[in-house]
Amino acid sequence: MCQPDDVKYYACKDFRYNPYLRYFYLLILLYCLFSAQQLSYGFSLIKKPSSVFQYYDGWSKLLADIYKAVPFVIEIRCILDFCFSYTALDIWQYFQLFKYNFELYAVCVSNSWYNTKPSGQPVEGCCGRLEGIVLLFVVFGALIVPFFLFSEAAPGLT
DSSP: OOOHHHHHHHOOOOTTTOHHHHHHHHHHHHHHHHHHHHHHHOOOSSOOSOSSSSOOSHHHHHHHHHHHHSTTHHHHHHHHHHHTSOOSSOHHHHHHHHHHHHHHHHHHHHTTTGGGSOTTOOOSTTHHHHHHHHHHHHHHHHHHHHHHHTSTTOGGGO
8 A cells, every 4th residue: 555655755556556557567467468378379390490591482582682681680680599599609600500501592592493303313315424525625725725825826926
């Protein structure tokens, strides 16, 4: 009960006369209600790895690239994830882990056309050997052609 003399110095902490206590009590009741509802529904058994990297199509990859390009979003996300999760990593390893996760996601989305061939199956026809031979000539050409262009035997330098 609030005494009139105490109200001047200490304020009234009586639930019946203090509207702030009533609002705070309602807030706690709502929190308990939502917590009980979440517990009654249970938690998902299948956890998605990330809200950003959960879809594997071109548009999602574009959105993930935009997300990564926004300044300080990745840093804030990694710091918050690090602060609120139990881990044996330090903060720098956590940043590295996000970087690896993004690179694996990008490779998985970018190489979706390559996943049509089952692993371990031979390449059909002569495509594999032909690609290898052409690439070999391109690399050797990039190494050897500058020697001929800038040598004494080059026809344009005489």
